[in-house]
Amino acid sequence: MSYLKHYPEIENEIIKCMKCGNCQAVCPLYKETKFEGSVARGKVKLAEAVLKGKLEYTEDLAKIFETCLTCKACSANCPCGVQPDKIVLAARAKLVKERGLPLIKDLIFKGLSKPSLFKTGMAIGSKTQGLFLKPTEKGMSPRYPVSGLQLRRVLPKLADRSFLSTAAEENKVDNPKKKVAFFTGCTTNFLYPQVGEALLKVMQRNNVEVVVPKDQHCCGVPVLLHGDVNTAAQMAKSHVDIFSKLDVDAIITVCGTCGESFSKHYPELLKDDAEYSAKANKLAEKTYDFAQFLVDILPIDRDVLKPVNKTVTYHVPCHIGRGMNAHQQQIELIKSIPGIKYIPLKQPDRCCGGAGSFSLTHYDLSYRVLKHKLADVKSTGADLLITGCGSCRMQLTDGIAQENLSQEVIHTVELLAKAY
Amino acid sequence: MSKQQAIQALEHALGRENVITKHEDLVCYSFDATPDMPNPLPDVVVTPTCTEDVVKVVNIAREYKTPIYPRGSGTNLSGGTIPLHGGIVLSTLKMNKILEVDADNLAAVVQPGVIIQDLNNAVAPHGLIYPPDPGTVATATMGGSVSECSGGLRGLKYGVTKHYVMGLKVVLADGQVARFGGKTVKNVTAYDLVKLFTGAEGTLGIITEITVKLIPAPEARASMLATFDRLEDAGNAIKGIIANKVIPATLEIMDQATIRTVENFAQVGLPTDVRAILLIEVDGIPEVVEKEAEKVVNVVKENNGKIKKAKDDKERESLWAARRAALPALAQLKPTTVLEDATVPRSKITEMLVAIEKIAAKYDLNIGTFGHAGDGNLHPTILTDARDKEEMERVHKAVDEIFKKALELGGTLSGEHGIGMAKSHFLSWELGQSGMDVVRKIKKALDPEGILNPGKMVSN
Numbered sequence: 039m040s041y042l043k044h045y046p047e048i049e050n051e052i053i054k055c056m057k058c059g060n061c062q063a064v065c066p067l068y069k070e071t072k073f074e075g076s077v078a079r080g081k082v083k084l085a086e087a088v089l090k091g092k093l094e095y096t097e098d099l100a101k102i103f104e105t106c107l108t109c110k111a112c113s114a115n116c117p118c119g120v121q122p123d124k125i126v127l128a129a130r131a132k133l134v135k136e137r138g139l140p141l142i143k144d145l146i147f148k149g150l151s152k153p154s155l156f157k158t159g160m161a162i163g164s165k166t167q168g169l170f171l172k173p174t175e176k177g178m179s180p181r182y183p184v185s186g187l188q189l190r191r192v193l194p195k196l197a198d199r200s201f202l203s204t205a206a207e208e209n210k211v212d213n214p215k216k217k218v219a220f221f222t223g224c225t226t227n228f229l230y231p232q233v234g235e236a237l238l239k240v241m242q243r244n245n246v247e248v249v250v251p252k253d254q255h256c257c258g259v260p261v262l263l264h265g266d267v268n269t270a271a272q273m274a275k276s277h278v279d280i281f282s283k284l285d286v287d288a289i290i291t292v293c294g295t296c297g298e299s300f301s302k303h304y305p306e307l308l309k310d311d312a313e314y315s316a317k318a319n320k321l322a323e324k325t326y327d328f329a330q331f332l333v334d335i336l337p338i339d340r341d342v343l344k345p346v347n348k349t350v351t352y353h354v355p356c357h358i359g360r361g362m363n364a365h366q367q368q369i370e371l372i373k374s375i376p377g378i379k380y381i382p383l384k385q386p387d388r389c390c391g392g393a394g395s396f397s398l399t400h401y402d403l404s405y406r407v408l409k410h411k412l413a414d415v416k417s418t419g420a421d422l423l424i425t426g427c428g429s430c431r432m433q434l435t436d437g438i439a440q441e442n443l444s445q446e447v448i449h450t451v452e453l454l455a456k457a458y
Numbered sequence: 459m460s461k462q463q464a465i466q467a468l469e470h471a472l473g474r475e476n477v478i479t480k481h482e483d484l485v486c487y488s489f490d491a492t493p494d495m496p497n498p499l500p501d502v503v504v505t506p507t508c509t510e511d512v513v514k515v516v517n518i519a520r521e522y523k524t525p526i527y528p529r530g531s532g533t534n535l536s537g538g539t540i541p542l543h544g545g546i547v548l549s550t551l552k553m554n555k556i557l558e559v560d561a562d563n564l565a566a567v568v569q570p571g572v573i574i575q576d577l578n579n580a581v582a583p584h585g586l587i588y589p590p591d592p593g594t595v596a597t598a599t600m601g602g603s604v605s606e607c608s609g610g611l612r613g614l615k616y617g618v619t620k621h622y623v624m625g626l627k628v629v630l631a632d633g634q635v636a637r638f639g640g641k642t643v644k645n646v647t648a649y650d651l652v653k654l655f656t657g658a659e660g661t662l663g664i665i666t667e668i669t670v671k672l673i674p675a676p677e678a679r680a681s682m683l684a685t686f687d688r689l690e691d692a693g694n695a696i697k698g699i700i701a702n703k704v705i706p707a708t709l710e711i712m713d714q715a716t717i718r719t720v721e722n723f724a725q726v727g728l729p730t731d732v733r734a735i736l737l738i739e740v741d742g743i744p745e746v747v748e749k750e751a752e753k754v755v756n757v758v759k760e761n762n763g764k765i766k767k768a769k770d771d772k773e774r775e776s777l778w779a780a781r782r783a784a785l786p787a788l789a790q791l792k793p794t795t796v797l798e799d800a801t802v803p804r805s806k807i808t809e810m811l812v813a814i815e816k817i818a819a820k821y822d823l824n825i826g827t828f829g830h831a832g833d834g835n836l837h838p839t840i841l842t843d844a845r846d847k848e849e850m851e852r853v854h855k856a857v858d859e860i861f862k863k864a865l866e867l868g869g870t871l872s873g874e875h876g877i878g879m880a881k882s883h884f885l886s887w888e889l890g891q892s893g894m895d896v897v898r899k900i901k902k903a904l905d906p907e908g909i910l911n912p913g914k915m916v917s918n
Contacts (some may be wrong), residue, residue: 053843053845054790056491056789059490059535060489063575063597072690073486074483083486083489083497098480098482098483099482102482117786118786118795334499370910458703
């Protein structure tokens with residue numbers, strides 16, 4: 039059974055931890071708070087207490103498990119091979135099961151799980167965002183103090199028209215080398231449709247046929263990260279249905295979290311359902327970040343790339359790097375463009391602190407984590423900050439505006455599209 | 459005089475932001491890196507930001523007769539920071555400033571919450587190093603490391619923490635602040651009180667400032683990996699290297715159980731049929747390094763060993779990968795890892811390794827041994843599962859025998875982890891009644907009410 043649905047299954051992960059504390063060296067939150075509950079080791083101890091029945095749901099306990107970026111830095115640095123991010127997810131799921139979701143989250147997640155409702159809501163949001171967000175030079179800022187949204191925060195404007203509402207479902211090419219399905223993800227669909235357009239352009243130039251299923255929706259990971267396993271499982275099933283029907287060589291994502299939803303989370307969420315489990319595993323095997331697909335599977339013809347004369351640096355999104363292990367391919371693509379001067383960050387894979395909604399619910403702490411990244415970016419003197427994740431992009435764009443830095447933040451595939 | 463009043467007094471003294479009282483938060487301070495220990499909850503955790511704060515905490519603790527447990531990163535392996543009798547956990551992590559790097563006097567002054575690696579990063583631009591390098595160098599604090607007198611991989615040539623502590627500022631159990639030592643190389647004023655508080659495991663006072671000695675970073679180094687078909691040959695090679703007047707910075711050993719586990723886990727290309735591997739590194743001035751490396755190669759060959767010398771940094775990394783993988787590889791085999799640090803004179807290494815193998819067989823346990831062969835500090839690592847009561851009994855018996863054997867060979871209970879709770883019941887084996895009396899008298903003299911880290915090393 040999945041540890042997400044049956045908490046005792048996580049015991050094998052919990053007992054592996056020898057409490058050495060090596061996670062302290064890499065946990066971005068612990069570095070700020072110096073509090074044992076922030077770091078994996080403390081959370082593993084609490085998860086163990088829950089397992090033994092010594093601790094039950096309290097708001098304080100839930101708060102500790104919420105205070106995690108799920109950046110996986112601890113997993114990567116653990117001498118015992120513990121994956122604390124799994125333990126955190128299991129504990130969040132267990133606490134939601136015991137106590138239920140707070141009303142507001144329940145409403146939001148119900149909305150997310152109903153694609154048509156979510157899409158209608160976002161379309162209305164796109165038209166009405168001006169009522170509560172005011173345009174600034176670099177994006178939008180809240181007009182009033184709204185729960186979780188600091189007034190100074192700079193947010194991306196919701197796209198006038200979502201990517202899915204404008205993109206063609208079938209994007210045929212004359213002599214297709216491969217046929218892929220594109221899972222857009224929410225940030226591409228609603229905030230940065232230019233990323234989706236760049237992907238279509240790059241694929242077309244490489245003779246890859248792209249299907250963009252219109253009925254796709256949110257991958258469900260935001261819901262899963264808040265412990266709402268049942269809703270996440272429904273969303274997983276829906277995507278397994280949509281994408282299993284397609285006769286494609288690969289499923290392509292442009293976001294580490296979305297990629298991981300297909301490659302890791304769906305198989306885990308649907309583990310206990312024989313029919314869906316088999317289908318989910320099949321999809322997982324052929325899910326790639328766009329860069330993995332272009333470098334490892336296709337591979338692209340680098341000789342046709344036109345020069346882009348820019349100095350760039352690259353932030354490794356946690357779920358592109360430690361999640362999908364696709365960062366090397368992204369960096370390779372960047373470096374293969376003529377004219378690009380690539381200056382690596384000192385700590386390219388340190389979390390930016392965004393972590394999806396974490397930057398909304400814990401803005402101050404999230405910003406303290408971000409400041410390290412911004413200092414690193416500043417020292418490179420790059421014109422462009424490249425990254426492979428919409429959520430990191432939101433976070434980085436806000437920080438760059440706050441600190442009056444000059445870098446423009448774009449997605450790796452947008453940079454690549456400039457070279458065609 | 460309730461706990462609640464004590465907590466209120468602490469909140470008043472340090473500010474609410476420096477006092478932790480929520481049940482869930484306290485659970486996170488009920489343990490450290492030591493396996494097989496009780497995990498009692500403290501009543502409160504405080505995070506002082508300066509010496510004056512620490513004085514306030516000590517005075518409140520005295521008034522309410524509440525114990526104080528100083529804690530850095532909680533990465534020790536002796537149960538040294540466990541709040542055995544409840545009370546106040548005093549975390550030094552907010553006192554984390556490097557106060558001074560004094561290159562002229564080859565010294566640095568730090569607060570106790572500074573991470574060892576951060577100090578090394580700060581002195582590197584001056585071409586200096588702070589040599590003690592315990593396995594937890596990236597996480598452990600200077601305060602914890604001084605209090606436990608931690609060692610590391612370079613002990614043979616560079617010594618351990620106590621050889622680098624020049625001065626201390628300490629808050630005593632009566633609330634007074636005392637300073638001992640300083641930046642001078644020579645200092646014979648009164649008793650060697652710097653040494654007394656170093657390695658005292660927080661039982662005699664709370665360290666709030668540390669002056670340490672720095673040394674020039676070695677210019678060059680040569681790394682070698684030697685393999686042996688017989689343990690005796692490895693033991694003789696260790697002796698032979700020293701007999702040839704070479705003191706390597708690193709002289710590490712891994713036994714066959716460890717080699718096989720490492721290879722299985724990390725596939726770093728180790729021969730799994732050999733009985734022992736030595737990782738040897740000499741450092742210093744390039745000409746000397748070259749000459750010393752040559753001597754090492756000859757000694758290994760004379761003792762029927764095979765040796766490989768790293769040609770560049772990349773090859774050095776691959777040799778070190780094996781040693782670095784030792785603990786992780788062993789730790790992944792079973793849920794519970796009991797890591798001991800029994801230490802014997804260098805000349806007895808072979809005998810000790812053979813004894814550990816016999817003990818493992820006798821109690822039917824999986825024990826991998828690796829460690830700092832050059833200074834006789836071995837890490838017999840018992841792989842077990844704390845949930846298996848029957849096996850844990852055998853583990854305890856095996857640990858008893860390992861310590862007995864180490865003492866029999868003229869060694870010591872602990873080379874670098876400290877006594878804490880984990881080994882306090884063995885202490886009289888090594889010190890005898892008279893030695894125990896001295897320890898107790900010192901404790902009684904400096905902490906008559908027993909409020910400083912009670913239950914560690916000796917009980918009052």
